[in-house]
Amino acid sequence: MSSQSSTKLPSISETLGALYIGATIAAVLYGVTNLQGVIYYRRYPNDWWVYRYSIGLLWALDTVHVALSTYAVYFFLIHFFGDLTGALEYDSWSMKWQVYMNDVLAVYIQGLYALRLWQLGRHFHESLVYFVSLAVVASLGDNTFVIVLEPSLIIFHLGSAIYVVYDTSIAQNIASAASLKTSIYIFFSTIAITDLLIAIPMCYYLHKSRTIILVPSTATVLLRLMRLVLMSGLATSACSLLTLITYIMWPESLVFLGIHFVLSKLYINSLLAMLNSRSKHRSMSQSTEDEVNSLPTVLRVTPLSSEGDVSETNISIPLPDKLSLSKEALDCRV
Numbered sequence: 001m002s003s004q005s006s007t008k009l010p011s012i013s014e015t016l017g018a019l020y021i022g023a024t025i026a027a028v029l030y031g032v033t034n035l036q037g038v039i040y041y042r043r044y045p046n047d048w049w050v051y052r053y054s055i056g057l058l059w060a061l062d063t064v065h066v067a068l069s070t071y072a073v074y075f076f077l078i079h080f081f082g083d084l085t086g087a088l089e090y091d092s093w094s095m096k097w098q099v100y101m102n103d104v105l106a107v108y109i110q111g112l113y114a115l116r117l118w119q120l121g122r123h124f125h126e127s128l129v130y131f132v133s134l135a136v137v138a139s140l141g142d143n144t145f146v147i148v149l150e151p152s153l154i155i156f157h158l159g160s161a162i163y164v165v166y167d168t169s170i171a172q173n174i175a176s177a178a179s180l181k182t183s184i185y186i187f188f189s190t191i192a193i194t195d196l197l198i199a200i201p202m203c204y205y206l207h208k209s210r211t212i213i214l215v216p217s218t219a220t221v222l223l224r225l226m227r228l229v230l231m232s233g234l235a236t237s238a239c240s241l242l243t244l245i246t247y248i249m250w251p252e253s254l255v256f257l258g259i260h261f262v263l264s265k266l267y268i269n270s271l272l273a274m275l276n277s278r279s280k281h282r283s284m285s286q287s288t289e290d291e292v293n294s295l296p297t298v299l300r301v302t303p304l305s306s307e308g309d310v311s312e313t314n315i316s317i318p319l320p321d322k323l324s325l326s327k328e329a330l331d332c333r334v
Contacts, residue, residue, distance in 0.1 A: 012084050014253035016076050022258025023073045029265035030066050033059065036272035043276065051275060054112055058268050061105055068098035069261055098261075105264035106191060106236075109271050113198045113233075116274070184247055184256075192240040199233025236266050 011017075037059050044052070072094040080087035239262060247256035 010250075010253045014250065014255060015084065016073075016087060016254070018253065018255040018258035019073050019261070020077065020258075022261035023069050026069060026261040026265050027066060029262065029269060030062065033062060033265065033268050033272065036269060036276060039276055040272055044278075047275075050115070051112075054108070055272070055275075058105065058108065058271075061101060061108075062264060062268055065098055065101040065105065065264055068094045068101060072098060095257075099257075102260060102264045103187070106267050109267040110191075110194055110198065112271060117198060181247075181251070185244065188240045188244040188247075192237045192244070195233045195237035195240065199237070233270075236263065236270060239263050239266055 037055060040047075040055060041052075072092050075092065075094070076087045076090075080090065239259060243256045243259045243263065246253075246259060250256075
């Protein structure tokens with residue numbers, strides 16, 4: 001009997017090894033998060049309060065997540081050193097809470113992306129923004145912590161949230177994750193689809209903004225932002241799909257949990273990269289405004305007299321603001 005049970009037990013590289021690698025990559029990305037956070041607050045000390053407070057809150061939650069995941073991996077590797085069976089059968093509270101924290105971070109950042117999408121698209125089509133908001137609510141319904149944004153979806157998402165809470169309560173250890181197939185399928189599928197639904201319309205709105213702006217430099221920056229947002233959305237969506245695929249292929253292993261460690265780090269770094277990239281747009285816009293403001297306010301007229309003499313006369317004419325004209329003097333021969 002012992003030999004049969006040992007053959008069914010996954011290897012340490014597929015379980016604790018995967019958790020260790022995932023926690024290490026997450027710690028590296030956490031350092032990148034700290035760097036981007038410092039850059040954000042230095043560049044935008046007077047940014048919109050929703051973004052400023054959200055970044056601080058996300059950084060605090062991400063710090064707690066790193067602490068929980070590090071403690072869980074340390075406990076498994078050190079406390080249960082040489083006892084893989086005991087580690088897999090141990091009911092780790094830190095492991096459960098880091099999963100909850102990871103899901104909360106992902107949904108919160110998706111909400112900020114939807115808010116950013118609303119800001120970009122409020123001059124275009126509000127229905128698409130509402131559709132993306134519903135997608136974000138759908139991802140909320142599959143988490144333990146539920147925030148209902150649309151009353152019409154309360155019953156549906158409350159039922160799915162209760163189902164996830166029930167699955168989490170009956171999972172006594174990390175080895176029992178193989179029995180949570182339905183809830184895991186729903187959650188990661190919804191997260192991946194929501195990321196795509198956010199990335200695609202955001203790129204569309206950036207493209208629409210590019211077509212109505214006449215400054216070529218701004219159009220170039222918006223194209224760069226479009227690529228950045230698209231890659232960020234695809235990165236988080238690919239991470240969710242990879243987590244789901246590894247769970248389907250190796251449900252008895254913990255490879256999917258190791259990838260899940262990295263998911264929240266990709267979310268917060270993508271958000272910070274998007275917010276920090278606005279400096280290029282603002283700086284180039286500011287330089288364009290400086291060029292416009294430095295336009296000469298004196299129109300030089302060179303009249304020709306009947307005798308052929310040339311005399312210059314300076315006429316002060318107020319020029320309209322933000323006029324896309326050259327910095328060269330305006331010479332008119334009358």
